[in-house]
Amino acid sequence: MNLTHFRFETDADGIALATWDSPGKSMNVIDQNVMAELNQIIDHVVATEAIKGCVITSGKEAFSGGADLTMLQGLGMEYAKLVKTKGEEPAMAFFFEATARLSLLYRKLETCGKPFAAAVHGTCLGGAFELALSCHFRILSDSDKTRVGLPEIKVGLFPGAGGTQRVARLMQTGDALQMLFKGDQIKPAAARSMGLVHAVGPRDQIVQAAKEWIKANPNAKAPWDMEGYKLPSNKVHSPAGMMIWPPANAIYRRETSDNYPAAKAILKAVYEGLQLPMDLALRVESRYFAQILRTPEAAAMIRSLFLSKGELEKGARRPADIPPTGQGLFAQADVRPDHEGPCQDRGPRCAARTHHAIGGLFHAQGL
Amino acid sequence: MADAFVYDHVRTPRGKGKADGSLHEVTALRLAETALRAIATRNNLEKGSVEDVILGCVDPVGEASGDIARSAAIAADYGFQVPGIQINRFCASGLDAVAAGAAQVMAGQKDLVVGGGVESMSRVGMGASGMLPAVDPSVAIPSYFSPQGVAADLIATKYGFTRDDVDALAVASHKKAAAAWAEGRFAKSVVPVKDVNGLTILAKDETIRPNTDMQTLGGLKASFAMMGEQGGFNAVAIQGHPEVEKINHVHHAGNSSGIVDGAAAVLVGNKAAGRKAGLKPRARIRGFATIGSDLALVLTGPVDVTQRLFARTGMTMKDIDLIEINEAFSSVVLRYMQAFDIDPAKVNVNGGAIAMGHPLGATGAMILGTVIDELERRDLNTGLVTLCVAHGMGTAMIVERV
Numbered sequence A: 001m002n003l004t005h006f007r008f009e010t011d012a013d014g015i016a017l018a019t020w021d022s023p024g025k026s027m028n029v030i031d032q033n034v035m036a037e038l039n040q041i042i043d044h045v046v047a048t049e050a051i052k053g054c055v056i057t058s059g060k061e062a063f064s065g066g067a068d069l070t071m072l073q074g075l076g077m078e079y080a081k082l083v084k085t086k087g088e089e090p091a092m093a094f095f096f097e098a099t100a101r102l103s104l105l106y107r108k109l110e111t112c113g114k115p116f117a118a119a120v121h122g123t124c125l126g127g128a129f130e131l132a133l134s135c136h137f138r139i140l141s142d143s144d145k146t147r148v149g150l151p152e153i154k155v156g157l158f159p160g161a162g163g164t165q166r167v168a169r170l171m172q173t174g175d176a177l178q179m180l181f182k183g184d185q186i187k188p189a190a191a192r193s194m195g196l197v198h199a200v201g202p203r204d205q206i207v208q209a210a211k212e213w214i215k216a217n218p219n220a221k222a223p224w225d226m227e228g229y230k231l232p233s234n235k236v237h238s239p240a241g242m243m244i245w246p247p248a249n250a251i252y253r254r255e256t257s258d259n260y261p262a263a264k265a266i267l268k269a270v271y272e273g274l275q276l277p278m279d280l281a282l283r284v285e286s287r288y289f290a291q292i293l294r295t296p297e298a299a300a301m302i303r304s305l306f307l308s309k310g311e312l313e314k315g316a317r318r319p320a321d322i323p324p325t326g327q328g329l330f331a332q333a334d335v336r337p338d339h340e341g342p343c344q345d346r347g348p349r350c351a352a353r354t355h356h357a358i359g360g361l362f363h364a365q366g367l
Numbered sequence B: 001m002a003d004a005f006v007y008d009h010v011r012t013p014r015g016k017g018k019a020d021g022s023l024h025e026v027t028a029l030r031l032a033e034t035a036l037r038a039i040a041t042r043n044n045l046e047k048g049s050v051e052d053v054i055l056g057c058v059d060p061v062g063e064a065s066g067d068i069a070r071s072a073a074i075a076a077d078y079g080f081q082v083p084g085i086q087i088n089r090f091c092a093s094g095l096d097a098v099a100a101g102a103a104q105v106m107a108g109q110k111d112l113v114v115g116g117g118v119e120s121m122s123r124v125g126m127g128a129s130g131m132l133p134a135v136d137p138s139v140a141i142p143s144y145f146s147p148q149g150v151a152a153d154l155i156a157t158k159y160g161f162t163r164d165d166v167d168a169l170a171v172a173s174h175k176k177a178a179a180a181w182a183e184g185r186f187a188k189s190v191v192p193v194k195d196v197n198g199l200t201i202l203a204k205d206e207t208i209r210p211n212t213d214m215q216t217l218g219g220l221k222a223s224f225a226m227m228g229e230q231g232g233f234n235a236v237a238i239q240g241h242p243e244v245e246k247i248n249h250v251h252h253a254g255n256s257s258g259i260v261d262g263a264a265a266v267l268v269g270n271k272a273a274g275r276k277a278g279l280k281p282r283a284r285i286r287g288f289a290t291i292g293s294d295l296a297l298v299l300t301g302p303v304d305v306t307q308r309l310f311a312r313t314g315m316t317m318k319d320i321d322l323i324e325i326n327e328a329f330s331s332v333v334l335r336y337m338q339a340f341d342i343d344p345a346k347v348n349v350n351g352g353a354i355a356m357g358h359p360l361g362a363t364g365a366m367i368l369g370t371v372i373d374e375l376e377r378r379d380l381n382t383g384l385v386t387l388c389v390a391h392g393m394g395t396a397m398i399v400e401r402v
């Protein structure tokens, strides 16, 4: 194998350890190269008889922040170009294939026939946590720095590499939807009690524990690939489902006024996916993922809330001569920390409240 | 176009739709069979002469599954030549079944059919067949789906009906139904449900409470407040109708349609079929219509469909002598009367589903029968029947005596 993002070694028991440590970066992120290497690792583990299974861990202080959003943006631009040169259908075919690739890779890992385990310390979010979810065993360090979660929704996306399907098969549907909607970063103990991971242990013991697990489970399969697997909340179309889905749809509208395509796509992907075997469920998820990636809402949110977040916080494009208005987030987000001057509102009392909400550098001025 | 006539109609009594209801021991098949057998027997229908049996059934699963209309026709000894079809337009299914039969008669494709419906709510259970429009996000969200009770409360709030208004209508429903029974106004059409030995299991509607008054109703707790609040449906209702600030939950067990078991059958045919069978037509079907209506209000379809039907028939409310509008919930009836400024003395003169219950798939056929009987009794001419329908629809039919 020719690896630069992973170190790969196999111990005397035949258990491999793939240590993710992308050179020259403070944080591991998933890009095309990492995907290609992960693919090689899976093939190698499967093909090498002496290897019983593989633990994936990180060589950095964090596990990984997930997929490289600029990669997704790049695919979007490629798609736009192809639409012009080749037409809508071929462009879409390319885009779907490209955006489903990570999900298929994780599914390949999950069904490769040999056990994989994730030993996670530090931040493990988004596509990285989806990698962990596709492993047969997940153990987290009990460190205060360790966090898992699927925060995609916060930038107008949703987990498109199996996250919606695996989470919805690990916990009650209502809890799964809440987790996917909130996008919270979850601490180890909570992740354990939610059923997202199997174990929590001291940082220096998680790799060993993962290896022990592999030794004890040579023929690991995901629960949903085993005979007799039952969904945590029973079937979608069942009395149990009637208690879940009508309020879930209503609460989506209550919380978003139906202005949040990614949240709606989560509902649809989970609703449809839970009625399917895993491979088809993942394909349905991928279809919605490709759709959401192309929405203007997602593009704008990725740009504003992620790519341009630094600039936004500095108020980079804020006209200097307009004073902050209103008492809410809007005004607060609008303020350049170094800006001094008036804040205005429709009357002196409102302006005073604006002033109070924003902090000291401003003086109130009624309109 | 041929005329479609109603030659006769029957219904079973409505039994309380719970385990302690009198019809709980009776299968849905047996209920439907009872109605079909009665209408065939009392009209001396020749075996095999009915060309189709169309039955509404909203939860056609379990013992009501597999096209219960065909099963019921066979059980009622109609002859193997008589096919059956089960349809579902929720609460209007029974009326839509009659309309579907009438349409085929009018189109000259059939001469004699039976339309009607059946629902054993105590045995099969409301919602037993699932509720796609509530469940699949792809339809629930754009539909502003909310449960019908919450929608009924939205209607009351939007159109200004107070708890007293909706309760008063419920009191009237019980009083009118009790009086109608006392005077034998239903006697002509209600056929008892009997056991295999001919012993009567139930001969009268079972849920009427003649003593219902404002005080007792005032003590009942709103049924849909918790669901509306915790399930998020109040917010959905308000997003559909943003001028409403807060849902006033006024509906409860006493002013909502009762959950009951029952079946009905209506014999429809053209002139020649009637002559051949030696029957006199009791009413002509003047027209019918269905419509989709406001999704968040869910239950205001009767207003929209009545307008459509008036446009189609060139009639107006002035031409209508009696109205049966299904008492799904009090506010549905109040809104209907408000929209057309109708004299309450013309509406549901023998009570309705609040008192006697609403066996979902059958009710439309039942209240069609009720209006025909009452037109005859009062010697009036024209009746209108309409029902609100889940997921924002409505069905209506106008009949006139001949």
Ligand SMILES: CC(C)(COP(=O)(O)OP(=O)(O)OC[C@H]1O[C@@H](n2cnc3c(N)ncnc32)[C@H](O)[C@@H]1OP(=O)(O)O)[C@@H](O)C(=O)NCCC(=O)NCCS
Pocket: B091, B148, B149, B174, B209, B212, B213, B216, B217, B220, B223, B252, B253, B254, B255, B256, B257, B258, B259, B328, B329, B358, B360
């Ligand atoms: C409203 C609804 C939820 C109530 O269901 P429920 O609580 O099971 O109703 P019940 O018949 O058991 O009545 C509840 C209570 O109200 C009381 N009550 C009902 N009508 C009453 C009346 N007229 N006078 C005095 N008390 C009355 C009952 O005695 C009962 O009290 P109890 O519990 O002390 O015996 C149910 O009837 C319903 O869903 N109706 C609508 C059906 C529907 O949606 N149809 C399709 C669409 S139109």
